[in-house]
Amino acid sequence: MLWLSALLLVAQLSAAKPLNSKRxxxxxxxxxxxxxxxxxxxxxxxxxxxxxxxxxxxxxxKIDQLISSLYEVSDPAHEKYGKHLSKEEVDALVAxxxxxxxxxxxxxxxxxxxxxxxxxxxxxxxxxxxxxxxxxxxxxxxxxxxxxxxxxxxxxxxxxxxxxxxxxxxxxxxxxxxxxxFGTMHSMRATSFVLPQTATGDEDSFAAEISPLAVPASCGTTITPACLRALYNTTNYVPKATATNKLGITGYLEEFANDADLQTFFKQFRTDAVGETFTHVQVNGGLNTQSDPGVEANLDIQYSLGIAAPTTATFWSTGGSPPFKADTFTTTNTNEPYLDWLNFVLNQTTVTQTISTSYGDDEQTVPLDYATSVCNMFAQLGARGTTLLFSSGDEGVGGGNCEANDGTNKVEFQPAFPASCPFVTAVGGTRSVNPEVAINFSGGGFSRYFAQPSYQTASVQPFLTALGTKFTGLFNASGRAYPDVAAQATGFQVVIGGRVSSVAGTSCSAPTVAGVIALLNDFLISQGKAPLGFINPLIYSTAKTGFNDIVSGSNPACGQAGFTAAAGWDPVTGLGTPDFLRLQALIG
Incomplete structure (x- = not known):
């Protein structure tokens, strides 16, 4: 009997294995x-x-429920506005x-x-x-x-x-x-570049405060914190909730924000902030050697804090060395953008209220499944109360020759990711003062991956109606439109290795807006209110008038004239540049 039972068991396993294998x-x-x-x-x-x-x-x-919850807590007209989800609540929806x-x-x-x-x-x-x-x-x-x-x-x-x-x-x-x-942080574009060195005058004079009512013409070519604080009306605001309110900068490419350079920057451009510091956090092999400071890293930390100091700040250094060495048999980091950092921050019990990132790539180079997964992770952070700002890119309506990579070689405008994700706030660029105008490299357009969210339809449609048939076939008129907002993007005076360099790019714009948003969060938190979190539904509705409309300039590329800034929203400067005092009144 025992032998017969064993024989039957072997027969059953033999019969089951092909079925299991076929599965x-x-x-x-x-x-x-x-x-x-x-x-x-x-x-x-x-x-x-x-x-x-x-x-x-x-x-x-339950990702659909997560996204629904994100919109509920982010819509100023909804009864759940500001009631952000806890880590446990988000985990339950994405499990x-x-x-x-x-x-x-x-x-x-x-x-x-x-x-x-x-x-x-x-x-x-x-x-x-x-x-x-x-x-x-x-x-x-x-x-x-x-x-x-x-x-x-x-x-x-x-x-x-x-x-x-x-x-x-x-x-x-x-x-x-x-x-x-195929994207890695080394192959992706950091959205900043150093300008040729020009005479900038007496650097010590840059520390002087500027009246918000009289931004001098010099700010049209040489940007300092004083220029930005005057342009965007933050000069007289004093942060109060610095123990709770937090600002974050993401760092990649083995770039490190340098402590000594920040102090030099403050001594020259923001004397009342001398001594203010930030926390270094290393993620997945990220380094902090304090040697060879990076242009991008120093720009981001210096100008976000140049506006928001003494707000508590964190710089995340995420590992980004090339992941393969042919002569080394060792486990290596796959070095794909965002996943290491996102998994790290989403695992924290509390989240940073405002985060700025200045990297991006052509949307078509990112597989849709990967882009969707990363975008949904940004939605998790938004649902928990984080405002995520991404530079819109420095390629206008598209980089290179703008040819599609589907084998057709068709010329099309090339949107940028992650700026095209509907759960982040994309920041374009401006130049000049009195008035500001769109800068010609400001990334902007319409996603081919993500549908246009309802929160922006009423603002985007007038632009599309006025555009008519121009550029037909070159972009997806039903896609998520970006940028959402803009800020200055050239002539930023950045201390790098103890010396001042002039830097441009929408990498300048994103940390600038992050500084303004951090101050708005400080204002809310100091009143016992929730931080802004995902701001897009707010800024496209009740806070729309809190921005300076940019009505001239364009973003040519791909052998095309590109889009043109116009009254209302446009795919060069979005809704415009922030006015802190107006926004403060609108959210208060």
Whole structure:
């Protein structure tokens, strides 16, 4: 009897194995490129035993409810306005369904991987990281990995031109990385650049305060904190909630914000802030050597605090070295933008109320599944009460020759991501004073990935109506429109290695607006009110008049004249530049 039972059991297992195997061998493509992403070239095959940290993004079971909640707490007309969600409430909405967990874990076990050995799990369980060899990854994803080289930045990455998953898993998995997203922080564009050195006059005079009613013509070419505080009406506001209100700057590319340079900056341009500091936080191998200070990092921290000091500030240094070294057998960071930092900050019990980021890339170079997953993570931060500001880019309506990467080589305006995500606030650029005008490199346009959110339709439609048939076929008129707002973007006096350099780019604009938003949050928090959080529904409605409308200038690119700034919203400067006093009255 025992022998017969064992025989029956063997027969049952033999019969079941092909069925179980078929479950995981019925594969369909998740994402694939038709050509190597522009700027990259195939270099070589990686060693089969090279280790990858494979991130699996599981479907978030109640993501629609999360987004609904985000809009409720962000809409000034809704009864839940300002009632931001806790970490636990957000985790409950983004946690994967048990069926998704079971399916993914069964798939891993089929490939000999114990789910309990996961290298990382987010607290909600929607992100799981496993450590696998290239050979294992190729088998799991029915693909071939390659080492690809980016000559412009010197980056080498291990990526694939396409990958597949078992058909059953498509309804349970949002994205797998590293796979088809070739972007790294080294290959992405930091949205700032140093201007040729010109005579700037007596630097000591820059520290003098300027009357908000009389911004001098010199601010049209040489920007200091005094210029911005006068232009945007923050000069006389004194922060009160500095123990609670927080401002954050994200740093990548092995750039570090330098402590000594900040003090030099304050001594020259904001003497009342001398001695104010910020906290360094290193994420996933980020460094803080205080050597070779970065233009981007110093610009961001100096000008956000140049407006918002003495607000508590944090600079996150997120690891960003090239992830592949052919002669080194070691586990390496996949170095994909945002995921390391997002998983870190979302794991914190409390969130920073205002965060500025000055990096971006062409939307079409980011796989839709990856872009959607990252955008939804920004929604989590917004639901918890964070205002996320992103520079809109320095490529006007599109970078390079603007050719589509779908094999057609069709010339189209190229929107930028993450600026095109509807859950962030994109910041374009201006120049000059009395009046301000759009700067010609200000990134702006319409997403091809994300639909136009209802909060901006009433503002965007008049622009589209006036535009008529101009540029037909070059952009997606039904897409998320950006930028949302703007600020000065050239002539910023930045201390780098003890010396003052003049810097331009929408990297100047984003931390400037972040400084203004941080002061508005200070005002609210000091009154016992909730911070602004995701501001787009507010600024497109009851706070619309809190901005200085920019009505001239354009953003040419792609061999086209680009869009033109106009009365009301436009895809060069958005709603315009912020006026702190007007906004303070509108939100008070």
């Amino acid at each position: 995981w061998t019925d594969l369909s493509v998740k994402h694939a490129w038709v050509e190597i992403p522009r700027g990259w070239e195939y270099h070589s095959a990686p060693p089969a035993d090279h280790l990858l940290d494979m991130r699996i993004g599981l479907k978030q079971d 994967p369904h048990p069926d998704s967990v079971d399916a993914v874990e069964s798939w891993l076990e089929h490939h000999g991987i114990n789910p309990a050995d996961a290298h990382f799990r987010s607290t909600a369980g929607e992100w799981v990281t496993i450590r696998v060899s290239v050979a294992q990854a190729e088998q799991m994803l029915n693909t071939k990995y390659g080492v690809y080289y980016h000559p412009a930045s010197g980056s080498q990455v291990v990526r694939t031109m396409g990958y597949s998953l078992p058909t059953e898993l498509h309804s349970h998995v949002d994205v797998i990385s590293p796979t088809t997203y």
